Amino acid sequence: MKIMTNVLLGLPILLLLASSNAQSTSYSDKKNTPVSDKTMKNSLRAHIEFLADDRLNGRDTGSVEYEIAAQYVASQFKQFGLKPAGENDSWFQSVPFTKSAFDKSSVKMVLHNGDKETEFKFIQQFVSLPSALTSEDNIRAKPVFVGYGIASKELKHNDYTDLDVKGKIVVMLAGKPASFTSEEGAHFSNVRVKLQQAEDRGAIGVIMLETPQGQRMGSYPNFSAFAKRPLLNWQMKGGGVFDSYPGLKGLAYVTINTGKTLFSAAGSDLAQIFSELEAGRIPVGFDMNIDITLKRKSAHKTIFSSNVIGVLEGSDPVLKNEYVVYSAHLDHLGIEGNGDDTIHNGALDNASGIAILLETARRFSLGERPKRSILFVVVTAEEKGLLGSSYFVHNPTVPVTSMVANINLDMPLILYPFADIVAFGAQHSTMQGYVQSAAAAHELKLIADPMPEQAFFTRSDHYSFVKQGIPSIQLSPGLTSKDPKINGGQLFMQFLGKHYHQPSDDISLPISYEAGVTFTKVNFTIGEEIANSLVRPSWNQGDFFGNKFNKSAFDIKSLVTSE
């Protein structure tokens, strides 16, 4: 028996050595990938067609069809030989949510001006959000105008200077001053950050005003569509729900006309304030000598939806304890509205991102293992406010400090043979260098964010990772097409204007699966380079996001191997 064992053992080791040598030789030629373009292209198409099929009913968070999509992703991970990296050695992380909905007839906003009362119409003149905590709220208070409602040391800006908002309803402009072009500005214009700043100062309600700039970008229809959906908040393990602002008892987002009515009752002129904004001046806040009532009744229930997490273990005995994280959201909007087609299939938002993540995972599983491990995190409830990713980073299945970088895929618009790519957020960290060289390796140009006003850097799941101090990017095709007959920028803007969050985001769009192949390859190369680098990515010296969120627990030197 012993001799037999020796003979048998010796053979496979030789075979293994031989095969790993063969692999690394072919692998050193970057163009010689183990998956043919044709296979990758067909696989991308198959994933998107499955996930965006009408029978998946738009993959709404909490739906059975979403869980079928999650099962599909887990099944692919298993097929690629990844290991489960969810909870309790499973592929899944079940996220508990509180789902809050209005009693619609209970939502009221009333202006009291002396003994005159004006009641505004819910949806047409204002929208609101239910409470995640209480079943009934009814506040009447004096409003205070606080400009944009932004206070930031970094931006040397404080809209709350000399204003006492304790026990008051703050009235603020949505968005940010035109001069805050940077992603730092986008952070402070984020609704959650603004609500938190108001609550921290003792306000009991917030009224947000649509601005002419917002109107041009369709902000009221977008916000009212969001507000018509039930509100979700993830439940914290020790009790309570995340991001719930218990101090704020009333919220409203109002149209320009409603805003004008409020300001004229307070003896001010909102049109005048708007024209000053357009001229680049910063508005100064003031006490508004009127009263406002905000009322709502909210009902709650608990629902569950799954994140799906798989890992490909790294080859280096030390560095395998660190992770390059790829993320993409699997959820979309489900069924909404009452037209002929009500299914929001989300072919490009974000079946395409999931398909690219899956093919990236397959590509990693077939090549030589990188030094670091690769973690694939597929999240739920992005459309409900980046919730699945927020839950994951607060309840991580590997230590947060072991995640060296996040590459997020959300809405890759693979509609044309793109000649350039954008990596939102790359300029904040050393990830820029990796993206630059990966782009060059695939004959693509890395360009700066062509649409800073869209604030993409704060609008998807990578932002949950940024807030944990993890250098992150979101990859997107640029606007230039390699084919002079196709106008890439036009297709990109057309998607945002016509199909974004509409039932028409489905597989009848002219999806270019060849573009999907290019996108997958560059996406793979970025992660591979980071995973094999001896130094983990770091925030640039003095960077705003690095300073704000970096975890002091990092000891970069001890994590670098000495080879």
Ligand SMILES: [Zn+2]
């Ligand atoms: Zn979306």
